[in-house]
Amino acid sequence: MKTRTLLAAAAMTMSVTTAARAQVSDDAVRIGVLTDHSGGFAHLVGKRSVDAAQMAVDDFGGTVLGKPISVITADHQNKADIASALSRKWFETEGVDAITDVAGSAVALATQEIARSRNKIVLVSGAATTELTGKACSATTTQWSYDTYALAKGTAAQVTKQGNGASWFFLTSDYAFGHSLQNEASRFVEANGGKVVGAVRFPFGSSDFSSFLLQGQASKAKVIGLAMSGADLISAIKQAGEFGIVQSGQSLAGLAIYINDVEGLGLKTAQGLTLTTSFYWDMNDETRSWAKRYMERSGGFIPNFITAGTYASVMHYLKAVQAAGTDEGTAVAAKMRDMPVNDFYNKDVAIRVDGRVMHKTFLMEVKKPAESKYRGDYYKVLAEMSGDESFRPLSESQCPLVKAK
Known part of the structure; x- marks a missing residue:
């Protein structure tokens, strides 16, 4: 009887404690x-x-x-x-x-x-x-x-490491996001034996990329890195197609591309683009x-x-x-x-x-139209990177929480 009483008391105490702990505001x-x-x-x-x-x-x-x-x-x-x-x-x-x-x-x-x-x-x-x-x-x-580190490292490091990016020229959106992408990508290009031969910045929300693309074409760089996103990215890639940049032997590397951008561009225009992503629906x-x-x-x-x-x-x-x-x-x-x-x-x-x-993150290449079998079948995996390989190491962190740990 005494044991049952103690167990009952303990159960009641646990119940009260759990109820007290389970607090939801409002x-x-x-x-x-x-x-x-x-x-x-x-x-x-x-x-x-x-x-x-x-x-x-x-x-x-x-x-x-x-x-x-x-x-x-x-x-x-x-x-x-x-x-x-x-x-x-x-x-x-x-x-x-x-x-x-x-x-x-x-x-x-x-x-x-x-x-x-x-x-x-x-x-x-x-x-x-x-x-x-x-x-x-x-x-x-x-x-x-x-984040910008992972996107830049995934694309710039892997493309250069695989021997396809000996030289780079950047088209960069002129605000913090674009600057960060270019700076991070340049670091990984050079760390993997590549060379940055030039860059040009353009105003966010530009509609005409002809002069910027011509500078990239004239640089003779193996890769034109696109440090931009959104509507700017789509416009730049479309106009690059009109200039025949990929057909002339240069390649385009997107540092912040979404699968919806690829769908909007169409595989005929986007084919051959390299990009980094953490998720692909068809994996x-x-x-x-x-x-x-x-x-x-x-x-x-x-x-x-x-x-x-x-x-x-x-x-x-x-x-x-x-x-x-x-x-x-x-x-x-x-x-x-x-x-x-x-x-x-x-x-x-x-x-x-x-x-x-x-x-994880993945380096992807956009498929050619003939390689795609159904809607959304847009990517092929070129490389897979662990979280430790993808993101800035804590040894380089400026986070006060890291230092306080």
Whole structure:
């Protein structure tokens, strides 16, 4: 009898302790998708990211710790001040617990600062700057999908290493993102025995690339590196085709290309492009199964690495809330780093102390039209790189969290 009484008391104590620990603010978990709904990247993120976040919530079951999960969204218009105002409002008056996507480096950095002082979670899937896990790192931020270091290293190092990039000329978008891509890529070209013979910068949002492409053509470089993304990238590649740059023996290397860009260009124009990605929907049965479900939900949109990263980040966040027994930011962030990431394309992937998700990356080549058998069959794998090979090593990190560890 005494033993049964003690066991009952222990069970009651555990129940009370668990109930006390399972704390959810406002009796709901709210996730904000802060993204570009109207600008130059809206075709890659925007509604696509909202669909991915909601799909993760639905797959998780719609509730966590017995409380409902909701997804809201807003357009940051690619402006840091608007992103700051929206994230502040979400955190302070609308009960948002985590923000995801945050496409655009300046936007992401601004959002991270608002979240830092409030111990709120930021799941960056749409911004590439390495500062997010570098000198501006935060204990409550994680960076998914990609960054400029991985994109530049994957393409520049591998193309040069394979003997196809002895000399490079860069066409660079004249803002922080483009500068970072060029600087990182140049470093890896030279580290692998290649040479940078020149570069030219152009204003973001340019429509005429003829003079820049002619400079690249005149350089006689083996590779013209495209340190740009979005509408600029599509325009530059189309015009390169009109100049016959690839046909004349030079190759184009994209440092930030999405599968949707390739589809928009068409294989006739995009064939032969090399690029780095962390996700390809047609990689295996598991990625194909997930992508099929996503495309049914999104009206046929082929998921890119930001889409996949948004889903993965939200799913891992919800698993961490469940495991931590609370949606309090500091506790959830710690649990996210303690738990390996496992989903349709991340297998036992670690999150480092600086917040970097250490997934694999792949060097891809865009197929020729005759090689493609169906819609979305656009890539062939040239090289596979581990997380340690893909991302900046902690020995080079400026993150204060690394130094404090």
